[in-house]
Amino acid sequence: MDLCVFTAVSPTSADVETMVAMRNRDVQRLEQEVRRLQHLLQEVQERTANHVALLQQQLANKSQQIERLQAKLQSQQDYDKIKTELRTLRELTQTTDDVSVFSSPSDIDNDAVIQTEVKTPEFQDIGKGELLNESSVISGSPSSSSSSSSSLQSLMKEETESGDECEFDTTRLALEVKEALQRLNVGQRVFGHYVLGLSQGTVSDILARPKPWSKLTSRGREPFLRMKHFLSDEHSIRTLRAIQDRLRGIFVPCVRPPDASSDDAIRKILNRSRLEKLDDDDDDEGSRSQRDGDSSDGAIRNILQQAKHEMQTQTQTQTSATNDTFDAPVHQEEEDYGTLDPSAQSPTDFVQSIIQKIKCELDEDTDPSVSPSSSSHSFETPSADPHQRTQVFSRSEENMETQERPRSCPINISSSSELQSLDLDTFSITQRVKETLTINSIGQRVFGEEVLGLTQSSVSELLSHPKPWTKLSLKGKENFIRMHLWLQDPQKIQKLNVMKKMDQRARLKRALIGSDCDSHRTLDAGGQGFCDGWGRCDVMKKPRVILSPQERETLIAAYQTEPYPSPYTIDRLAAQLGLQTSTVSNWFYNHRSRIRRDGFSEPMQTRTFQNPATSRPLSASLVRIKQEPSDGETEEDAYLKREQHDHVSVGVQSIMRVKTEKTEDLSDLR
DNA sequence: TATTAGTCAATAAA
DNA sequence: TTTATTGACTAATA
Numbered sequence: 041m042d043l044c045v046f047t048a049v050s051p052t053s054a055d056v057e058t059m060v061a062m063r064n065r066d067v068q069r070l071e072q073e074v075r076r077l078q079h080l081l082q083e084v085q086e087r088t089a090n091h092v093a094l095l096q097q098q099l100a101n102k103s104q105q106i107e108r109l110q111a112k113l114q115s116q117q118d119y120d121k122i123k124t125e126l127r128t129l130r131e132l133t134q135t136t137d138d139v140s141v142f143s144s145p146s147d148i149d150n151d152a153v154i155q156t157e158v159k160t161p162e163f164q165d166i167g168k169g170e171l172l173n174e175s176s177v178i179s180g181s182p183s184s185s186s187s188s189s190s191s192l193q194s195l196m197k198e199e200t201e202s203g204d205e206c207e208f209d210t211t212r213l214a215l216e217v218k219e220a221l222q223r224l225n226v227g228q229r230v231f232g233h234y235v236l237g238l239s240q241g242t243v244s245d246i247l248a249r250p251k252p253w254s255k256l257t258s259r260g261r262e263p264f265l266r267m268k269h270f271l272s273d274e275h276s277i278r279t280l281r282a283i284q285d286r287l288r289g290i291f292v293p294c295v296r297p298p299d300a301s302s303d304d305a306i307r308k309i310l311n312r313s314r315l316e317k318l319d320d321d322d323d324d325e326g327s328r329s330q331r332d333g334d335s336s337d338g339a340i341r342n343i344l345q346q347a348k349h350e351m352q353t354q355t356q357t358q359t360s361a362t363n364d365t366f367d368a369p370v371h372q373e374e375e376d377y378g379t380l381d382p383s384a385q386s387p388t389d390f391v392q393s394i395i396q397k398i399k400c401e402l403d404e405d406t407d408p409s410v411s412p413s414s415s416s417h418s419f420e421t422p423s424a425d426p427h428q429r430t431q432v433f434s435r436s437e438e439n440m441e442t443q444e445r446p447r448s449c450p451i452n453i454s455s456s457s458e459l460q461s462l463d464l465d466t467f468s469i470t471q472r473v474k475e476t477l478t479i480n481s482i483g484q485r486v487f488g489e490e491v492l493g494l495t496q497s498s499v500s501e502l503l504s505h506p507k508p509w510t511k512l513s514l515k516g517k518e519n520f521i522r523m524h525l526w527l528q529d530p531q532k533i534q535k536l537n538v539m540k541k542m543d544q545r546a547r548l549k550r551a552l553i554g555s556d557c558d559s560h561r562t563l564d565a566g567g568q569g570f571c572d573g574w575g576r577c578d579v580m581k582k583p584r585v586i587l588s589p590q591e592r593e594t595l596i597a598a599y600q601t602e603p604y605p606s607p608y609t610i611d612r613l614a615a616q617l618g619l620q621t622s623t624v625s626n627w628f629y630n631h632r633s634r635i636r637r638d639g640f641s642e643p644m645q646t647r648t649f650q651n652p653a654t655s656r657p658l659s660a661s662l663v664r665i666k667q668e669p670s671d672g673e674t675e676e677d678a679y680l681k682r683e684q685h686d687h688v689s690v691g692v693q694s695i696m697r698v699k700t701e702k703t704e705d706l707s708d709l710r
Numbered sequence: 711t712a713t714t715a716g717t718c719a720a721t722a723a724a
Numbered sequence: 725t726t727t728a729t730t731g732a733c734t735a736a737t738a
Contacts, residue, residue: 228711247711483726498717500728513715513736584720585731604713626732633714634730 210264214247217267224281234280235270236263466506469523474503480533482540490539491526492519505637587627591617595627603632 221231228247236246246263270276477487488499502519509517526532587595598605598613605613605628607621614621 485726494716495718496727497719497729500726501717504728507715515716515736519716586721587731623731627730629713630731633716636714 213264213267213271216271218247220271220277224277226280231280235276236266463509464517464520464524466509466512466520469520469527470503470506472527473523476527476532480536482533482536486536486540490536492522494519507637585619585623587619591619595624595631599628599631603628 217231220226221228270280473487476482477484483496484499484503485496488494488496492499492502494502506520507516509520512520529535594617595613598609602609610621610624610628613619614624617624
């Protein structure tokens with residue numbers, strides 16, 4: 041049976057061959073599979089090896105980092121020891137010396153960080169020691185009201201008399217300071233702030249391009265004297281390092297504490313009090329710069345924040361307010377000149393003004409029934425029924441607006457994003473300001489001092505070379521906001537005329553007093569300055585550098601080949617022209633800045649002045665929705681983009697015509 | 711930390 | 725006398 045079955049299913053030779061062939065194929069497939077797996081394995085092994093290598097590398101790096109940190113920790117281990125020693129010293133001297141390095145406890149309270157550190161004995165003791173040393177050096181009482189210049193002169197005299205110090209190698213000194221700062225891991229900002237009383241930028245410049253001692257003025261020598269003292273004083277070095285260590289990560293750059301007395305106290309510790317006295321005369325200027333620098337951005341930020349808030353609340357109550365305020369009592373006084381004074385206006389008032397004026401502006405711009413220029417012109421020409429104007433504006437602005445037209449605001453500026461994207465047409469504003477000033481014979485000086493709080497030269501620069509709104513910093517925008525508000529003020533001319541008269545009287549008075557005082561002015565003993573009849577002396581100011589046309593040509597040629605010259609090139613140019621390196625580097629900074637400025641203003645001025653289509657400048661749309669240039673966008677791109685945007689957002693035909701021409705021109709140029 | 715933005719005072723030009 | 729220019733400075737920024 042089995043045999044029969046076997047016989048029946050027994051394969052033929054052909055079948056066998058087929059089976060063999062199949063087996064062979066299987067074997068081949070398996071071989072391929074094995075090869076593939078082997079290859080895969082190899083890849084995995086390679087990847088693993090790479091990964092392991094990477095991890096090993098990372099491990100090595102981490103180990104190095106740990107070592108560095110351990111070394112750093114090690115180097116700072118003496119902190120507690122020094123602290124303890126100084127505490128002991130303080131206890132020893134405490135009974136005899138009650139002089140505090142701080143002017144008042146409130147000074148300390150203003151900076152908790154500084155307070156923690158500075159209140160530790162090490163600082164106080166160092167400060168006391170130095171203050172004591174000072175007293176032996178300073179000529180005259182530290183509390184005397186002698187001017188900085190006389191103190192400086194006495195200091196210089198001391199330094200000169202000391203012989204070996206009269207000729208500093210400023211380059212070497214700067215190099216040593218650089219190395220020391222690097223070694224101590226102290227930044228230029230901290231060093232400048234606490235040791236020299238200078239800004240970081242100035243420190244950078246001094247260290248990078250130290251002037252020869254012989255070419256330095258008394259004032260210019262002061263930082264080098266301080267640097268020398270710093271390098272030779274272990275206490276100062278240690279203290280500064282401690283400060284830097286503590287401040288790192290806590291100190292907020294660019295924002296000076298509201299009360300800088302704590303910083304000043306530390307600087308007093310690090311410097312000598314005699315040098316600190318030298319700053320007294322600069323306090324006015326310093327505080328002015330302080331005010332400019334600190335309050336301005338902060339104020340504008342506040343303004344914008346408050347504006348945002350006010351806009352939101354006002355929008356909510358807009359409808360009811362229009363009726364409620366209509367019968368409000370009259371508050372505006374004709375002689376309220378205080379509102380013109382930039383410093384006299386509270387941020388809230390300023391914000392309120394911005395909101396009112398901008399809303400008004402938006403209404404005008406979007407209302408085709410109102411000529412875009414009519415309102416501004418009516419402000420500029422009091423002859424256009426001044427009584428009626430005065431009467432209208434004697435009410436609040438809001439009353440006026442509600443009386444004249446309903447508050448319809450097609451562009452909803454009350455949203456925060458739109459508020460932030462607020463854009464003023466700076467070119468139009470400056471054009472209108474210039475016209476108004478010219479028509480009313482008001483000088484830039486009076487306008488600058490009363491409206492913007494700037495000098496005549498700054499006003500001239502602002503009006504002649506306005507930057508586009510988008511290119512302005514917060515501080516820069518403030519001026520244009522003020523100008524914009526001033527343009528809206530119906531009393532602006534009267535107010536400025538009164539100020540002009542007052543100013544003329546004051547100048548006349550000063551001139552009379554001045555001529556009287558001049559008779560008292562005599563050259564001081566050293567011939568370095570003038571002393572008045574009351575014994576106050578001024579150091580003769582450094583004469584202004586006037587570059588000759590040849591020097592300027594050389595610099596321009598250098599700029600064209602290398603707009604950002606290396607320190608070597610600057611040195612070479614300075615040597616070639618016989619100028620100070622700082623003069624050359626300043627020239628390059630200023631030239632770049634002014635090239636940029638002219639790049640901004642020239643196309644716009646062309647647009648304004650070469651507009652044959654309209655007799656008026658482009659004052660119609662002072663407020664736009666800002667379009668920020670995106671990353672990588674060129675100035676021209678941004679300019680074109682904004683121009684194109686204006687086409688759709690501004691409903692003034694003449695403007696569109698001019699802008700179309702301008703866009704086409706620019707397209708051709710591109 | 712190098713560079714920029716904003717500003718000033720001195721000076722030139724109008 | 726007013727306006728424009730420019731070298732120099734500080735604070736802010738990249």
